[in-house]
Amino acid sequence: MYVAVKDGERAIENAHTLLAHERRGDPQVPGLSLAQISEQLALAVDRVMSEGSLYDRELAALAIKQARGDLIEAIFLLRAYRATLPRFGMSEPVDTGAMTVRRRISAAFKDLPGGQVLGPTFDYTHRLLDHMLAGDTAVAQPQSVPVQADAMPRVSDLLAADGLIEPSPQPDASKPVGDLTREPLSFPAERDLRLQNLARGDEGFLLALGYSTQRGYGRTHPFAGEIRLGEVDVEFFAEEVGFAVPLGRITMTECQMINQFHGSATQAPQFTRGYGLVFGHGERKAMTMALVDRALRARELGEEANAPAQDEEFVLSHSDNVQATGFVEHLKLPHYVDFQAELGLVRRMRADFEATADERLAIQEAAE
Amino acid sequence: MNAPAYNFAYLDEQTKRMIRRAIMKAIAIPGYQVPFASREMPMPYGWGTGGVQVTAAILGPNDILKVIDQGSDDTTNAVSIRKFFAKTAGVRTTTDTHEATVIQTRHRIPEASLGEHQVLVYQVPIPEPLRFLEPRETETRRMHALAEYGLMHVKLYEDIARHGHIATTYAYPVKVDGRYVMDPSPTPKFDNPKMNDCAALQLFGAGREKRIYAIPPYTKVVSLDFDDHPFERYRHDASCELCGAADSFLDEVIMDDSGSRMFVCSDTDYCETRRAAGPALDSQQSEGAHG
Numbered sequence: 001m002y003v004a005v006k007d008g009e010r011a012i013e014n015a016h017t018l019l020a021h022e023r024r025g026d027p028q029v030p031g032l033s034l035a036q037i038s039e040q041l042a043l044a045v046d047r048v049m050s051e052g053s054l055y056d057r058e059l060a061a062l063a064i065k066q067a068r069g070d071l072i073e074a075i076f077l078l079r080a081y082r083a084t085l086p087r088f089g090m091s092e093p094v095d096t097g098a099m100t101v102r103r104r105i106s107a108a109f110k111d112l113p114g115g116q117v118l119g120p121t122f123d124y125t126h127r128l129l130d131h132m133l134a135g136d137t138a139v140a141q142p143q144s145v146p147v148q149a150d151a152m153p154r155v156s157d158l159l160a161a162d163g164l165i166e167p168s169p170q171p172d173a174s175k176p177v178g179d180l181t182r183e184p185l186s187f188p189a190e191r192d193l194r195l196q197n198l199a200r201g202d203e204g205f206l207l208a209l210g211y212s213t214q215r216g217y218g219r220t221h222p223f224a225g226e227i228r229l230g231e232v233d234v235e236f237f238a239e240e241v242g243f244a245v246p247l248g249r250i251t252m253t254e255c256q257m258i259n260q261f262h263g264s265a266t267q268a269p270q271f272t273r274g275y276g277l278v279f280g281h282g283e284r285k286a287m288t289m290a291l292v293d294r295a296l297r298a299r300e301l302g303e304e305a306n307a308p309a310q311d312e313e314f315v316l317s318h319s320d321n322v323q324a325t326g327f328v329e330h331l332k333l334p335h336y337v338d339f340q341a342e343l344g345l346v347r348r349m350r351a352d353f354e355a356t357a358d359e360r361l362a363i364q365e366a367a368e
Numbered sequence: 369m370n371a372p373a374y375n376f377a378y379l380d381e382q383t384k385r386m387i388r389r390a391i392m393k394a395i396a397i398p399g400y401q402v403p404f405a406s407r408e409m410p411m412p413y414g415w416g417t418g419g420v421q422v423t424a425a426i427l428g429p430n431d432i433l434k435v436i437d438q439g440s441d442d443t444t445n446a447v448s449i450r451k452f453f454a455k456t457a458g459v460r461t462t463t464d465t466h467e468a469t470v471i472q473t474r475h476r477i478p479e480a481s482l483g484e485h486q487v488l489v490y491q492v493p494i495p496e497p498l499r500f501l502e503p504r505e506t507e508t509r510r511m512h513a514l515a516e517y518g519l520m521h522v523k524l525y526e527d528i529a530r531h532g533h534i535a536t537t538y539a540y541p542v543k544v545d546g547r548y549v550m551d552p553s554p555t556p557k558f559d560n561p562k563m564n565d566c567a568a569l570q571l572f573g574a575g576r577e578k579r580i581y582a583i584p585p586y587t588k589v590v591s592l593d594f595d596d597h598p599f600e601r602y603r604h605d606a607s608c609e610l611c612g613a614a615d616s617f618l619d620e621v622i623m624d625d626s627g628s629r630m631f632v633c634s635d636t637d638y639c640e641t642r643r644a645a646g647p648a649l650d651s652q653q654s655e656g657a658h659g
Contacts (some may be wrong), residue, residue, distance in 0.1 A: 008443055008444040008446070008448075009447045011444060076412070080408050080410040181407075181408075182405050184404060185578075186505075187505060187506050325412065326413025326576060327414040329412060330412065330414030330493070333437070333445050334437065334443055334445075335554075336438055337476055337555070337556055338475060338537070338554045338556065341538045341556040341557070342538070344603075344604060345602075
């Protein structure tokens with residue numbers, strides 16, 4: 001019986017072989033190619049890149065395949081790989097104002113310079129299962145119009161021109177941008193670290209928190225000022241040549257929430273901002289990130305802060321799904337040493353309880 | 369997309385230097401939790417990533433590594449971590465407590481006493497001893513800075529008031545070098561006295577919580593208690609059925625569905641060494657008897 005805990009090595013190897021077999025599934029069914037995952041499960045790839053903090057569609061597709069579609073596991077694979085990569089430096093801030101927009105909507109204005117561009121969205125689809133998709137049917141060619149450069153100023157910039165919204169915080173050029181993968185997070189966290197944490201944070205966790213602010217737990221009166229999806233240039237300042245060199249283009253989703261603010265003794269009433277930015281097409285995540293970002297500014301703006309979404313330590317310490325899943329799932333590891341110690345204590349306390357049973361009965365009878 | 373080539377012991381040298389700096393600071397301030405930029409390791413958080421990073425940072429090619437989990441070299445996670453270093457560092461591994469120069473452990477301290485040539489690396493889930501009394505890191509750091517440990521004593525006192533004794537059986541808090549209250553990781557309190565005046569360097573790594581702390585060799589480590597309720601070790605009132613040890617921490621093993629059970633040493637190397645030495649060896653003579 002005792003030998004059951006032995007042979008761990010063989011058990012692990014056998015489990016790995018079995019896992020590989022299960023992952024592949026029925027060998028009669030053709031295996032998935034990375035291109036199929038990247039092209040047809042594109043939003044899964046986007047989420048894995050976003051929360052995995054690594055923009056590489058092919059590696060994200062590989063991670064999804066290896067993880068059998070478990071996205072948190074795929075995010076973990078990508079993060080562990082990312083941790084081993086050398087880093088050359090920080091890119092220049094991406095200019096989302098210069099984005100090649102594929103989708104852009106504002107819930108605050110009916111029309112605005114550049115117009116509303118619905119783009120590829122589930123929003124107005126009827127959620128009816130499309131049985132035609134069970135086969136590989138051809139799809140209609142979408143209509144397209146040429147993009148007009150410089151025609152789409154950000155809604156928040158339009159409002160800022162009138163001073164109706166707080167100015168976008170400018171980074172302090174003398175301070176390096178924080179990176180919580182290189183320095184442990186400490187509190188209170190600055191905006192750069194807060195946004196990095198939220199961008200890597202679990203979509204489900206942030207969704208629930210953002211939702212809770214809408215239901216009154218730290219209400220922020222949000223309007224979706226603008227959501228935009230498209231391609232932006234990534235540039236890197238190369239010391240050797242003395243100017244910023246374009247590295248490539250990536251897809252990003254940005255959300256600017258506009259929130260009510262009543263003003264204070266020192267500040268005129270104006271709208272405030274909540275900001276969300278993620279890799280790929282991830283509107284739900286970008287929106288909820290913006291909601292939580294704004295909620296976490298409660299103290300900075302002198303608001304009452306007693307809801308979970310406003311509690312910086314609570315939110316930023318629990319948003320990471322790789323950390324969360326690791327610690328939750330580590331309960332599967334053997335704990336028999338601590339359990340034995342607890343067992344001894346419970347037995348002792350039960351014995352004490354039995355030993356004093358008569359005494360308690362006597363006290364009870366005396367009381368009656 | 370070729371398989372990436374990894375550095376000796378997996379971590380890059382820059383990361384190792386960062387971790388070593390944290391370790392040096394931890395040794396300089398015994399029991400103090402030093403924040404460090406924990407990396408994402410290829411095993412999950414909560415499965416020993418802190419211990420693995422500490423081990424990776426201190427391991428040299430001539431080291432001999434032993435990994436135990438629950439006192440045993442053969443539990444699956446111990447096997448997995450040992451294989452990780454055998455593969456990424458190519459170091460020799462062992463199950464022999466005396467032979468090892470680096471011992472990574474989860475939840476136990478070996479029964480055999482450790483020597484000056486050894487480093488014991490603990491895997492730590494929650495490094496903050498005050499965490500369950502005060503969930504905020506900003507607050508607990510302040511409490512440590514001011515050595516404001518009244519809350520912990522109140523907790524222990526409340527245990528006594530309610531149960532007649534201190535109801536903490538593992539991760540029993542200690543005071544290191546008369547200054548910092550420290551979490552010994554979830555080792556049973558039976559192991560606490562082994563930390564005191566230990567010849568080996570003891571390093572603690574918490575990966576998810578991004579903290580490293582240390583007990584330098586021959587440091588005073590005291591389990592918190594009261595004059596009228598002194599600290600007590602606890603072990604099952606039985607002897608190991610395999611080696612007969614009456615001084616080791618025991619695991620209870622359930623034998624069948626009618627509830628019959630046996631007790632065996634949790635430290636498998638200790639148990640095997642005693643069995644190899646012959647049945648006549650009585651626990652009083654065993655070299656592992658400690659404190």
